[in-house]
Amino acid sequence: MAQISALILAKNEERNIEACIKTLQFADDILVIDDFSTDRTKEIAERLGARVIQRGMNGDWGGQQTFAIQQAKCEWVLFVDADERISEPLAREICSVVAKGDKKAYWIQRENKFYHHHATHGVLRPDYVNRLFPAERSYVEGYVHPKIVTPYPNEKLHGIMYHYTYDTWSQQLNKLNNYTTLAAAKYKKNHKKCSFFLDIVLRPFWAFFKVYILNLGFLDGKMGWILSTNHYFYTMNKYIKLYFLYHDEDGRL
Incomplete structure (x- = not known):
């Protein structure tokens, strides 16, 4: 029977790593790639029976x-972030499809949660992520929002994975700042052009309209407005950073 390696990328995730690993007990191999955490992430993971390999990420997801x-030691790999949890129905479904032996890339529906704040639309609407596939001939490319590349046909699973996005507003804003920096660097590397009027003035309005109106963020009340506004500033700031990468003499952010 085919086996599964559960893969977790982590850095300073002592608050999340235990709960995450406990939902992965169906896996035959649990591997944590630790970006030299300075907290108890490595200790907790090893105590729970996971293999831990320390390797610097340097922004390259x-x-x-x-x-x-x-x-990975096993034929199949399952990517799970430290702030994600596999539901019991999903765990059973994963084991079932792997046991059948059909080599496919399986997409998993993820429910996004922001601590005690309730929002199910807009930027926190459920999404599908490609997480389960055979390891052979599979790889990942890209710095920010990387893309999994596999030669296998795609299929969606029915079970749910829970994603606990942020614990605090500071955490969310710090992450947005980090992501905009990485996105700008990626765009410059790919020689993406940046128009002040189109990308810094107009594009953020479209980003807001998309998540607040088209993706029904307004149904989440005050939270929908706040998260959509933060998405506006996320979009604007990544293009501001790109713009000044091209226009500052030293090209620094």
Whole structure:
């Protein structure tokens, strides 16, 4: 019977890593790629029976995920973030499809949660992520929002994975700041053009309209407005950073 390696990329996740690993007990191999955490992430993971390999990410999510795939002991790999939890129905479904032996890339529906704040639309609407697939000939490319590349046909699973996005507003805003920096660097590397009027003035309005109106963020009341506004500033700031990467003499953010 085919086996499953559960792969977790982590850095300073002592608040999340235990709960995450406990939902992965159906896996035959649990591997944590630790970006040299300074808290108890490594200690907790090893205590729970996970293998831990320490490796610096240096902002390269795709490279780190590809490295994780290469270290997997099993035929199948399942990517799970430390702030995600596999539901029991999903765990049973994963074991079932792997046991059938059909080599496919399976997409998992993720319910996004922001601590005690209630929001189910807009930026926190449920989404599908590609997380379960055979390790052979699979890799990941890209720095921010990396893309999993596999030669296998795609299929969606029915079970739910829960994603606990942020614990605090500071955490959310710090993450948005980090992501906009990485996104700007990626865009410049790919020689993406940046128009002050189109990308810094107009594009953020479209980003807000999309999540607040088209993705029904307004149904989440005050939270929908706040999260949609933060998405406006996320979009604007990544293009501001890109703009000044091109226009500052030293090209720094």
